[in-house]
Amino acid sequence: AAGVIQSPRHLIKEKRETATLKCYPIPRHDTVYWYQQGPGQDPQFLISFYEKMQSDKGSIPDRFSAQQFSDYHSELNMSSLELGDSALYFCASSQMGTSGGYQETQYFGPGTRLLVL
Amino acid sequence: AQSVSQHNHHVILSEAASLELGCNYSYGGTVNLFWYVQYPGQHLQLLLKYFSGDPLVKGIKGFEAEFIKSKFSFNLRKPSVQWSDTAEYFCAVSPPFSGNTPLVFGKGTRLSVIA
Numbered sequence: 310a311a312g313v314i315q316s317p318r319h320l321i322k323e324k325r326e327t328a329t330l331k332c333y334p335i336p337r338h339d340t341v342y343w344y345q346q347g348p349g350q351d352p353q354f355l356i357s358f359y360e361k362m363q364s365d366k367g368s369i370p371d372r373f374s375a376q377q378f379s380d381y382h383s384e385l386n387m388s389s390l391e392l393g394d395s396a397l398y399f400c401a402s403s404q405m406g407t408s409g410g411y412q413e414t415q416y417f418g419p420g421t422r423l424l425v426l
Numbered sequence: 427a428q429s430v431s432q433h434n435h436h437v438i439l440s441e442a443a444s445l446e447l448g449c450n451y452s453y454g455g456t457v458n459l460f461w462y463v464q465y466p467g468q469h470l471q472l473l474l475k476y477f478s479g480d481p482l483v484k485g486i487k488g489f490e491a492e493f494i495k496s497k498f499s500f501n502l503r504k505p506s507v508q509w510s511d512t513a514e515y516f517c518a519v520s521p522p523f524s525g526n527t528p529l530v531f532g533k534g535t536r537l538s539v540i541a
Contacts, residue, residue, distance in 0.1 A: 342528055351516060352470070354528035365528055399469060401529075412458065412477040413520070415529060417470040 311335055313402050313418030321424045322390050330385040330421045334402030340364070341383040342401040342415060343375060352399055358383055359405070390425045397422050430517050432532035439507050439539050447502040447535050449517030457519045459500040460529065461491055464514040473515075476500065487511070512539045 314333040322328050334341050340359045344352035345368075354367035358377035369375075372390075377383045387394060401415040433448045451457060461473040474485025481493040491502045500517060514536050518529040 344528075351531040351533050352529075354530075357528055367528060401470075413527070414460075414472065414475055416472065417462070419469040 313400055313416055315400050315418040315421050317421060318419060319422050321426065323426055324390060324392065326390050328387045328390060328423060330387070330398055332383045332400030332418060334381050335416055338402035338404045339381060340403045340405065341377055341381070343383070343385050344399040344401065346397040346399060348396070355385070392425050395423055395425045430519055430530055430532035432517055432535050434535045435533070436536045436538070439537070441509055441539055441541055442506045445502070445504040445507045445537070447515055447537070449500045449502065449532060450498050451500070451519045452498065453519060453521065455521060457521055459493060460518040461485065461489070461502050462516045462518060464516065466513070470516065473502070507537070507539050509539045509541060511537060513537060
């Protein structure tokens with residue numbers, strides 16, 4: 310079965326540079342979530358989109374922005390990178406389903422490992 | 427705000443031992459409950475989930491979990507672990523009535539299975 314695709318899988322950047330992470334959800338999934346997982350930490354929610362509109366916002370820094378496009382893929386744009394941004398960035402997708410989202414399951418992609426030097 | 431507690435940070439078991447990982451959540455209403463597994467260097471994979479109905483949920487790879495509403499718990503169990511079960515296990519919750527709701531994760535429990 311098709312899974313969530315993320316690119317790139319690994320990324321090395323210098324401080325103050327920018328980075329763009331991409332996420333391609335499972336076909337027919339309409340919702341995308343972004344999570345950040347620091348070393349030895351649990352995933353922390355950053356931001357989510359439903360039908361190309363931002364649906365929820367978590368602990369996303371102002372230096373980061375994201376959007377969901379007409380084909381439902383999403384991009385996380387990160388500017389003025391800091392050492393502390395080094396982490397694994399996961400994208401998850403889900404489908405609201407006939408129950409209106411009441412029984413929603415999120416499926417995770419392989420993640421993008423970002424290293425800021 | 428919702429929170430999820432996983433009491434065991436690191437569990438070390440011998441192969442064939444039984445496993446129980448604790449998960450408690452704080453949330454006043456009905457929730458959806460999940461266990462995800464993260465093998466070394468890999469992404470989060472869904473082990474099992476509970477939405478409603480039978481509180482004993484069976485997942486993949488021989489795992490099961492029991493939802494006990496009165497205790498706000500959703501403990502993960504496996505009767506006999508294998509070396510390949512070595513991984514990080516995350517309990518997660520989301521409220522069911524608002525849709526598109528981000529998951530709140532516990533801190534994770536690292537399971538090491540030794541031969």
